[in-house]
Amino acid sequence: MANLTLKEKDLKTTARREAILAVIVEFDRPVTAEDIFMAVLQREHMSLSTIYRALGALTEKEILLKNAGQDGKTYYQMNTRRHKHYLRCTGCNEIVPLNDCPLHALEKELSEKTGYLITGHSLELTGLCPKCAGKKNSPPNL
Known part of the structure; x- marks a missing residue:
């Protein structure tokens, strides 16, 4: 390939x-x-x-x-x-792909309102994965 x-x-x-x-x-x-x-x-x-x-x-x-x-x-x-979107954990940097594009409807609406011919976009959502979120909520080791 x-x-x-x-x-x-x-x-x-x-x-x-x-x-x-x-x-x-x-x-x-x-x-x-x-x-x-x-x-x-x-x-x-x-x-x-x-x-x-x-x-x-x-x-x-x-x-x-x-x-x-x-x-x-x-x-x-x-x-x-094909464009792709991801969730990225700010704790461990794990990346999870999103299968659906949540921006198509927004692109269409913005194009109609502004007259722009939108040719692409990128989206990265950040947060904590379940494992890292659990660490943040754990009591400190004594």
């Missing part, structure tokens, strides 16, 4: 790019360059700067999507041409 994607976008197919794409596909959620770096090291030796350069090229060719999280980190994911 990665080989076809790279060729379609006129990018040279390299073992490093293929390893990076394979890791991103395996994660199946938005990941940071550092997450990718740690996972890629299991397969192939490369520096973090090499990963950043590859991510830049893959993003520029629209193979990957790049988004800034509310935690200040940059996240990458495969561009499947």
